[in-house]
Structure formats: C-alpha cells, structure tokens
Amino acid sequence: MAIDGETTQTQAAAPENNNNINENAPNNYKVTVVGSGNWGSVAAKLIASNTLKLYFFHDEVRMWVFEETLANGAKLSEVINQTNENVKYLPGVKLGKNVVADPDLEHAVRDANMLVFVTPHQFMEGICKRLIGKIKNDAEAISLIKGMEVKMEGPCVISTLISEQLGINCCVLMGANIANEIAVEKFSEATVGYRGNKEIADRWVQLFNHPYFMVSAVQDVEGVELCGTLKNVVAIAAGFVDGLEMGNNTKAAIMRIGLREMRAFSKLLFSSVEDSTFFESCGVADIITTCLGGRNRKCAEAFARHGGKRTFDELEAEMLQGQKLQGVSTAKEVYEVLRHRGWLELFPLFSTVHEICSGHLPPSAIVEYSEHTPKFSLVQGSAQFY
Ligand SMILES: NC(=O)c1ccc[n+]([C@@H]2O[C@H](COP(=O)([O-])OP(=O)(O)OC[C@H]3O[C@@H](n4cnc5c(N)ncnc54)[C@H](O)[C@@H]3O)[C@@H](O)[C@H]2O)c1
Numbered sequence: 001m002a003i004d005g006e007t008t009q010t011q012a013a014a015p016e017n018n019n020n021i022n023e024n025a026p027n028n029y030k031v032t033v034v035g036s037g038n039w040g041s042v043a044a045k046l047i048a049s050n051t052l053k054l055y056f057f058h059d060e061v062r063m064w065v066f067e068e069t070l071a072n073g074a075k076l077s078e079v080i081n082q083t084n085e086n087v088k089y090l091p092g093v094k095l096g097k098n099v100v101a102d103p104d105l106e107h108a109v110r111d112a113n114m115l116v117f118v119t120p121h122q123f124m125e126g127i128c129k130r131l132i133g134k135i136k137n138d139a140e141a142i143s144l145i146k147g148m149e150v151k152m153e154g155p156c157v158i159s160t161l162i163s164e165q166l167g168i169n170c171c172v173l174m175g176a177n178i179a180n181e182i183a184v185e186k187f188s189e190a191t192v193g194y195r196g197n198k199e200i201a202d203r204w205v206q207l208f209n210h211p212y213f214m215v216s217a218v219q220d221v222e223g224v225e226l227c228g229t230l231k232n233v234v235a236i237a238a239g240f241v242d243g244l245e246m247g248n249n250t251k252a253a254i255m256r257i258g259l260r261e262m263r264a265f266s267k268l269l270f271s272s273v274e275d276s277t278f279f280e281s282c283g284v285a286d287i288i289t290t291c292l293g294g295r296n297r298k299c300a301e302a303f304a305r306h307g308g309k310r311t312f313d314e315l316e317a318e319m320l321q322g323q324k325l326q327g328v329s330t331a332k333e334v335y336e337v338l339r340h341r342g343w344l345e346l347f348p349l350f351s352t353v354h355e356i357c358s359g360h361l362p363p364s365a366i367v368e369y370s371e372h373t374p375k376f377s378l379v380q381g382s383a384q385f386y
C-alpha cells in the first residue's frame, strides 16, 4: 500500500541479507505497535521507515495510543494523525506518514501479524487481559518493555506474561537505547532475545535494523529481558550517587556491582541465562547509558538532592511530563523476590535501592551497604552466584 506517494510495496527494494526470511510468506506482515510513549513513538518511527523499504512488510504501521486530552482540548491520537508527530511524548520528530495512531486497542491489533509491545510495564497485565481472543492466532510478538511483574507463583518477565496470556510466541528487544537519541538518528545498538525459532528472530531484526540502529539476535530471551529490567534498579543507585556528588569512581563501582548482581539474579532465576549476554548492548552498554543519561538516574539524583524528602511519584510527575519511571517499582518487585526466597543479603545493592526508595534508609546508604561485606564476600566466592 502506498502512503502519500512514498515508496510502494512493489517498488520496494528486496532486503540485502534475507537468508533466513521466508520469501514465500505473505508479503504483507502487518505491524502494530502497542504503546506510544517516548520509546514507543521512536520504535514506530524506526519500524515505519523499514516497512516502506522491505517488501515483505505492509507499509502502514498502526500505533495504539492510550488516549489523552491535551491542554488545548485536542485528542492526542488526532493530533498525531494530523501532524505526524507525538507532540506530548516525542515533540519535534516526524514519525513517518505511514504511522497511523489508533486509540482503539482492539481495533489496532485486530489485523496485525506482528505485535510490538512497548508500554510502561505496570500497564501490561491490564492490556493483555483486554487482548485475550482479540488477536490473530498466529501473531508473533516482541516486547521492548523493561520491567517485570511479581505474582503469587513468583517473578514473571513481561514476555512470559504476553506469551501466557495471549498464547503467542514473544521475543524481546533491549539495549542501550535512550529514545530521544535514536529519534534524531544517533548511532546505537540493540539486542533481540529469542527462544527457538531463528527465522522469527531474523524477521524482528529486519523490522528494526537500520544503519543508525544495529540489531543483533541472541538465543537467550530471559537473559536479554532481565538485563533490560534490572538495569533500571542500578540506574536509581547511580542517580543517588550523582545526587550525593560522590564522583565518577563511586558511580563506576555502583555500575560494576550492579552488573554483577544483575547477572547473579538472572542466573538464579533462569539457569539457561548466558554470561555472554551481559556483554551485548542489552547488558554492559545499557548499564552505561542508563546510568549516564536515563530518566531513572535523573529522578534518583533529584531524590537524593532533596535528602529523600520528596517522593518519586512527585518527582516523576514534575520532571517527566507524563513519562514513567520503571526503576522504583522494579526495585520493589525485585525486593519481593529476594525477601521471599531468602536472598536479601546476597544482593545488597538491589535491596538497598528499594529500602532507600521506600524511605527506610537515607540515600547515603547506597555506599554504606559495604557493611555487608562479609556476607557479600562469601557469595563472591561462590561460583554458583558470581
Ligand atoms: N524512553 C526510553 O528512552 C526507553 C528506551 C528503551 C526502553 N524503554 C522502555 O519502554 C517502555 C515504554 O516506555 P516509553 O518511554 O515508551 O513510555 P513513556 O514513559 O514515555 O510514556 C508513558 C506511556 O504510558 C501511557 N500510559 C499512561 N497511562 C496509561 C494506562 N493507564 N494504560 C496504558 N498506557 C498508559 C502514556 O500514554 C504513554 O504512552 C518502558 O518499559 C521503558 O523502560 C524506554
């Protein structure tokens, strides 16, 4: 389908490296992006530029918008369709004329073969419930969501929530991906995590890959997703260090210890998690970018500067204009898992972040947790964890 004179499907160039793509598949994989925040909008822009170029994707990209009324009384979805810009969550960036904003969730997903989930994680349970029985049986999903749920049965990563609730396969895409930088086409990398079917992973790579957005795939869906999820807790710790003006060495120490706890926690939950995953964009690179330039870091810095006297909810509302933090709730969710399993002392950084966020410890405790050193060293000696 041609959109306003853009490249048509028949004119579109065949992909250069499509060895693993089934060329006999319907050349009309229809893509819907579920979510339209800061990263959701950038993801739609990236995808929309590729669906115009690659003949096996349908040109139009549908983007579900959680409808809101703007200060001038206009509906966000209508403004996006009129201006081709998400004026609230990604102002100043054109999304591509083939992005169509749709405020009706069920309508937006109805015809999609490929579903890209990218909302703050706390809304996903409700979204999945609404989508049961509303999507194509053979749809494929990918989650760009950095977060997890904790249920009675234990921790549940978002790709599992999607798979179990909707009965579909779900890959993940994580990485060092501050959305505003990718929006203006500054180079970055990302990691697709998949289970089993490499052909499907390759199709996701094709959908996202761009000269300024280099995507690679690894067969470790849990490792990739837990990297993206847990780095937000480390980012909160890094923000505390910034707010306390402790300097670069301390921040680097927090990043290193955080990465180590990320790996230990992931491997305790899923023995299949690979060490090599932590060297991909989703691992060490995301830790670095998020601890330098992310929203979690920024709000945690303000929290520490106010000596813990302002709440994260207040700071989020004031500093992020509707965008959502994931690190504070993830720290709580991780803490629940640690407490339930008797692992609190094995993860002093993760535990301390939650205790600071919930007001039980002052921000300065982020470095004082070294009092736990004997127990920590004991763990350090254990090959099972570290
Ligand atoms: N922004 C980034 O730089 C970035 C980069 C990589 C990954 N991520 C991850 O992507 C996910 C989505 O983040 P984002 O930056 O696109 O979102 P965001 O924080 O910019 O925006 C919040 C979104 O939530 C929506 N929303 C508000 N209330 C809602 C409700 N009740 N139900 C459903 N939606 C509601 C808003 O409409 C808006 O689209 C998160 O897991 C985040 O960690 C973000």
Ligand SMILES: O=P(O)(O)OC[C@H](O)CO
Residues within 6 Å of the ligand: 146, 175, 176, 177, 178, 179, 232, 235, 286, 289, 290, 293, 294, 295, 296, 297, 325, 326
């Ligand atoms: O702004 P944050 O802290 O949500 O982090 C954004 C991205 O996840 C960085 O990769």
